[in-house]
Amino acid sequence: MGIVTGTGDEGITGLWSGERVRKDDPRVEAYGTIDELDSFLGEARYWLKRADCLRIVGEVQKDLFRVAGQLATKTGSCREPMLERDAKRLATYIATLEAEVNLTGFVIPGGTPQSAKLDVARTVCRRAERRIVSLARDADVSVPLRLYMNRLSDLLFILARAEEAVEGKIRYIKD
Numbered sequence: 666m667g668i669v670t671g672t673g674d675e676g677i678t679g680l681w682s683g684e685r686v687r688k689d690d691p692r693v694e695a696y697g698t699i700d701e702l703d704s705f706l707g708e709a710r711y712w713l714k715r716a717d718c719l720r721i722v723g724e725v726q727k728d729l730f731r732v733a734g735q736l737a738t739k740t741g742s743c744r745e746p747m748l749e750r751d752a753k754r755l756a757t758y759i760a761t762l763e764a765e766v767n768l769t770g771f772v773i774p775g776g777t778p779q780s781a782k783l784d785v786a787r788t789v790c791r792r793a794e795r796r797i798v799s800l801a802r803d804a805d806v807s808v809p810l811r812l813y814m815n816r817l818s819d820l821l822f823i824l825a826r827a828e829e830a831v832e833g834k835i836r837y838i839k840d
Contacts, residue, residue: 696736698793709782752812762823776834783825
């Protein structure tokens with residue numbers, strides 16, 4: 666099968682579960698924003714200096730395929746749905762990095778190239794979460810998926826600060 670199928674030329678696309686929907690359907694908006702987030706994380710990975718941050722972002726990128734797959738499944742069940750333990754895993758990473766970084770105030774994003782990339786990914790993550798919340802008004806979106814996305818924006822924030830801390834470049838509003 667080639668990349669060009671022509672099946673979306675009229676503004677309709679297929680979900681993983683087989684249904685055909687408009688390309689501006691809230692479900693497509695949600696998983697499309699996850700795809701955008703994954704791309705920004707791919708760019709951020711190029712710049713990361715810390716091995717732990719690189720490993721965590723790689724894990725998150727794999728998780729996002731599961732998130733997108735779950736969002737693209739309208740009927741039936743997703744092969745690998747997000748579970749509560751996925752959000753807990755992110756919370757553990759957050760707690761570990763928070764203890765190390767020890768923030769002392771409000772941060773101005775972008776102290777280093779790698780943190781700037783993570784901060785952009787964080788804002789895209791928050792937009793994805795808003796799209797998912799909108800979808801959840803009219804469709805079934807699992808609680809574990811929503812929890813995961815909420816934790817993910819926090820994780821991306823602290824990953825950016827951890828990358829800045831390596832170089833002593835965390836910039837606070839008061840500075």
